[in-house]
Amino acid sequence: SEASQKFIGKLEELAKAAGAKxxxxxxxxxxxxxxxxxxxxxxxxxxxxxxxxxxxxxxxxYEAFREVAKGYKNLAEIGNKLARHMRKNGFAAYPGTALxxxxxxxxxxxxxxxxxxxxxGMLITPGEGTRLRINTIYTxxxxxxxxxxxxxxxxRDFCAMCKKCxxxxxxxxxxxxxxxxxxxxxxxxxHASCRDYxxxxxxxxxxxxxxxxxxxxxxxxxSKFRGNPKAPQFRIPVLDDLESDQ
Numbered sequence: 001s002e003a004s005q006k007f008i009g010k011l012e013e014l015a016k017a018a019g020a021k022x023x024x025x026x027x028x029x030x031x032x033x034x035x036x037x038x039x040x041x042x043x044x045x046x047x048x049x050x051x052x053x054x055x056x057x058x059x060x061x062y063e064a065f066r067e068v069a070k071g072y073k074n075l076a077e078i079g080n081k082l083a084r085h086m087r088k089n090g091f092a093a094y095p096g097t098a099l100x101x102x103x104x105x106x107x108x109x110x111x112x113x114x115x116x117x118x119x120x121g122m123l124i125t126p127g128e129g130t131r132l133r134i135n136t137i138y139t140x141x142x143x144x145x146x147x148x149x150x151x152x153x154x155x156r157d158f159c160a161m162c163k164k165c166x167x168x169x170x171x172x173x174x175x176x177x178x179x180x181x182x183x184x185x186x187x188x189x190x191h192a193s194c195r196d197y198x199x200x201x202x203x204x205x206x207x208x209x210x211x212x213x214x215x216x217x218x219x220x221x222x223s224k225f226r227g228n229p230k231a232p233q234f235r236i237p238v239l240d241d242l243e244s245d246q
Contacts, residue, residue, distance in 0.1 A: 003141045007089065014085055015047055018078045021127050023047040024112035025144035028103060031184040032111070037102040040094045043144055045082070045137040046105070046112045049074045050128040056214065059205035068203055071133035072098040079135050086139065096136035105134040107185065113147040118159040119166060120174055120207040121188030124152070129213030155213070158225050165207035171197045174207060 003011075015023045028044050055067035079095030086093035096103070106123045110116055114134075115125035122130045166174045173194035178186040198204045208214055212221050 001091075001140045002143045003091065008145065011045075011082060011085065015078060015082055018081050019049055019074050020047040020078050021050045021132065022114055022125065024109075024114050025146045026108050026112040027146060028108065028138075029111070029184075032104045032107045034102055034104070039102060039138050041092060041138045041140045043139050043141060044096075044103075044108060045139060045144070046108050046114060046134060047075075047078065047082075047136075048109070048114060048123075048125065048128065048132045048134050049078065051131040051133065053131060053214065056131050056205060057209050059209040060201040060203070062202055064205050064209070065202035068133070068205065075133055075135035079137055083137055086137070086141075092138075092140040094138040096138065098133070098135050101136070103136065104185070105136060108136060109134050110150065110152075113150045113152070116150065116152040116155045117186075117188070118156060118211075119163060119178065119188060120211065121178075122208060122211075124155050124211070124213045124218065126152070126218040129215075129218055130208045130211045131214050154222075154225075154227070155218075157227050158212075158221060162212060164210050164212065168206050168210040169194075170204075170206065173197070 012023050024046055026044050026046055028039060028042050033039060049071050051067045051071045055063045058064050075098035076095075079098065083093035083095045096105070106117055106121065109123045109125075115123045118124050120130070123132065123134065124130055125132060163176070166172075166176060171193045173190045175188060175190070178188045181187050194204070
């Protein structure tokens with residue numbers, strides 16, 4: 001249940017060689033597990049793959065839909081490859097389902113420090129902006145290098161002022177201000193409105209395509225943004241261990 005730094009370093013090398021954009025680690029809180037579901041281990045490896053900007057900029061379209069499907073395919077292949085390597089070395093490894101799953105991958109991505117969740121409910125990261133897909137591997141490794149600070153939460157200051165995704169949504173499915181779910185998490189979109197349009201229009205992805213972090217890129221937005229301390233934000237709190245066990 002304990003891995004050497006050498007093993008973890010090798011795992012990260014394998015992930016990036018296989019096509020992963022980034023990889024980090026998290027202890028999964030209860031409120032990130034979907035209702036009536038369970039996970040085999042409380043620790044998880046979280047990794048991302050990037051989607052092509054040119055294809056995603058055409059959303060909603062068959063080209064964007066195909067790029068998203070390619071992202072899911074890549075996630076599955078990388079997850080299976082890493083899990084086989086981990087098992088070969090004696091560790092438990094259960095790759096998450098690339099499409100769907102039993103936990104909120106976006107939430108786990110933020111908790112792991114990969115990026116920050118914003119008004120459209122997606123993760124924004126330095127490398128890919130919003131043009132990414134996320135997957136997990138649940139494992140028994142207890143000494144994963146879990147980060148406790150997230151340097152990317154500043155993006156919510158920008159999002160609170162931008163809200164381009166809200167204006168671009170053809171069915172007004174993105175809330176002006178994310179709403180508490182009642183379990184410590186936040187809800188960013190009206191699922192029913194989003195789902196119907198999503199199903200009829202190649203998986204939509206307009207909010208992803210319109211997001212400045214997808215178009216201009218994370219570093220360019222950060223370099224030009226001066227901040228607004230009065231801008232409304234939202235947080236996704238993490239239940240502590242005591243609350244999680246109750």
